[in-house]
Amino acid sequence: MPGDAEAKRPAGTGWYRCWVKVPDNWATLGGRDLWVESVTLTIDSSHAAHEAFINGHRLGGAGLFPPDAKPSDGKPKRYKVPPGGLAKGKWNELAIKVFNRDGLGQFQDNGPSIQGYFLECLFSGEWEYRPGTEPPPPGQALAAKPPRAAYDQFHEASRVLFEAQTLVHGERLSPSESLARFELDDGLAIETVLHEPLVAQPTHLSFDARGRLWVSHYVQYPYPAGLRQISRDKYYRAKYDRQPKPPPHHTPGRSRVTVHEDTDGDGAYDTHKVFADKLSLANAALPGRDGVWVMHTPHLLFYPDRNADDIPDGDPVVHLAGFGFEDTHSVANGLAWGPDGWLYGAQGSTVSCRVTRPGIDPLGTTGVHFEGCMVWRYRPESREFEIFAEGGGNVFGLEFDTVGRLFSGHNGGGTRGFHYVQSGLYLKQGKSPGKFGPPDNPFAFGELPMMPGGEIPRFSHNVIAVNGSAMPDAWQGKLLGADPLHRHLVLSERSVRGASFITRDVGFPVKNSDVAFRPVYMANAPDGSLLIADFYERYIAHGQHYQSQIDPTSGRIYRLCAE
Structure with missing residues (x-):
């Protein structure tokens, strides 16, 4: 044989x-x-x-x-x-x-x-x-x-995986062809503001004090640069041959962070800069505190840029280390500034962490350990790190509404997401002990639930609370969810239920028949509109991406607003 x-x-x-x-x-x-x-x-x-x-x-x-x-x-x-x-x-x-x-x-x-x-x-x-x-x-x-x-x-399946020499891209339409496939509710308008080659695999959008758009291109996904997988389980949780070092001592990868500006106010981004490139597992970038924060698992990095010339003043500073990357579609993500001035982030369901603070914690410290989905936060001035809330879905992206309440979507059914309160112990994505382990607090009186929403198929993975002045009046304060599996956005209203909310879907105002349209992230923009990050992939399941059914060259960003 x-x-x-x-x-x-x-x-x-x-x-x-x-x-x-x-x-x-x-x-x-x-x-x-x-x-x-x-x-x-x-x-x-x-x-x-x-x-x-x-x-x-x-x-x-x-x-x-x-x-x-x-x-x-x-x-x-x-x-x-x-x-x-x-x-x-x-x-x-x-x-x-x-x-x-x-x-x-x-x-x-x-x-x-x-x-x-x-x-x-x-x-x-x-x-x-x-x-x-x-x-x-x-x-x-x-x-x-x-x-x-x-x-x-x-x-x-448990055989180790690797990136194939030839990737399978699947069907792909041009940006103009895909734009023509949108089906919008009356009174809405949508346009493409960025597309490949300027954008590839966008997973996070943010804005600086000058209203410029920062885009995180997660192009290295799903395999960490320079590492070799040595084992894995059927959930695609893997072990690798070593821990990666932070930039600039890392193995260069394909991910990058870019910044885009509309200099003449005509609504089109006309200048495009690469702020940081050759990154590995970098899926979120957030400007603030005289620089840019980058979630570059297993590290939270800070690139100083005091003169705001979009050129880092030096090598990035490692503020946190120890975020897990067993499954790179669940790594730490969704950086967002909270109303309290803390930096918030999420962790997905199929990774674990032992977070330490280099330069603060003694060498050999075990760090803050957690297995599975949760929300964490970090205060840069005092170097404090803590878990804000435990549980959730395969948390991807975080959203604060106008009064400071925190939400995320969910990659399961029956809900449009979670409403988090500090120190809350929430239902995890599932109950399988082989996947999530035992309850983290055996003395808790049960777990806080996700927001009930009725018969909802999976999944609306990213949600935002609409608050832009260029959006329809009837949308204000409602939740908008991005569903990459069914290629649409869903609008839901919130109703108070005790200390939290229930939701009710009121419509699917944005749909696209292009099989590669995959909305994964949204952001309220400074001009009052809403931006949508489209991962643009025919194959969207992370297992398929590990099988090298992925197109690292594609991605689009759309602007949605009222007519």
Whole structure:
């Protein structure tokens, strides 16, 4: 078999073949897209030129075959199995054509494997082999189980992941084409204010005292720059080979922070500057205190810029360290200034932290530990750090309304989000002890709930309280949620219920039929309008991003207002 170091491997061109019966939902077109769009074939390492086929359809390959033979580079390869490529209830043929010049080339480690979103099958047993350039018949799935080299045992996926050399981008419309796909309620207007190449993977928007727009481009996501994944679980929580250092001593990545200005007041951003680039897990930037704060997990950085020339005065200062990055779609995020002058941030559901204050806490201190979703805050002047509220959904983005109350969205159903109070102990995203661990305070009298909202499908992940003067009067004070899964914005009204709120959806005023429209963040703008950050991805589930189904070159920002 390909992975057996002692196996005899004939020189020249030949075909390895096995058969696999996959879970039904991997092959059910018309069902949930996530399952059929999340199937990949992985070849850990191969020094032989190869091409991989499923049921006679080519998935990809590496190296060259004669007459211009060239071996593969020996790096792991991942190939997408397209929707419809697998047959339901049948034995699918996996064939790998190889050119083994001298008989020394081999598939290494455990051999090839096939992965879905949560399950995988390792082809580490028997394989068939056929010499020559002609593929073995039949080149299609079989109804009856083959007598040999047949696999149907799947288990929770745990093989380490890596960024594929070729990324799968999915369908993509031009900015003007996507803009034309918007469906707006009467009385609304929308326009594109920034798009690629000026914007890519935007995850956070903020404004400085001059009204300029700061954009965080999370382009390095999902893999930390320079690190190697050494293990992971089915929830995509991973361990890496080391802790990254802060800039400028880090491995340079692709993320960046930019600033955009409308110098002539015509509503168009006409100057564009890169404030910081070659960053790794940087997903939020917030100007203030004579500089810019950047959430660059595992560190909270401060770039001093006293003369406000948009050039850092020196290397960033590490104010906090120890934020977890087990799952990079849940890392610390959403930087926001609170009405109390503290800097607030969020942490998602599938990471943990042990936060320390470099230069303040003694070396070796364990830090402030927390597992899962929560809201934290930091006071720069006194270097105080604390957990503000425990629990929530997979918290992404924070919003203070006009009277200082704190909200976030939720990546589950049944709610439009959470209303947080200081020291509140809130329901976490779920109750699975394998995912979230035991309750953090076993002596608490239960947990505070999310805001009830009725029958709501998942999810409105980011919410803001509308307060802009250029927005409709009927919207003022209402919550607006961004739903990247269903590609729309949802407007909800709040009603007081005890010490918190309940919500009621009043409409979906902004929709887009472009399958890549993914609103992930919103901000009330200084001109009274509302800006929307569009991650712009055909594939939006984080597991798909770890499978390298992601387009790091795309992103848009829209301005929404009343006509």
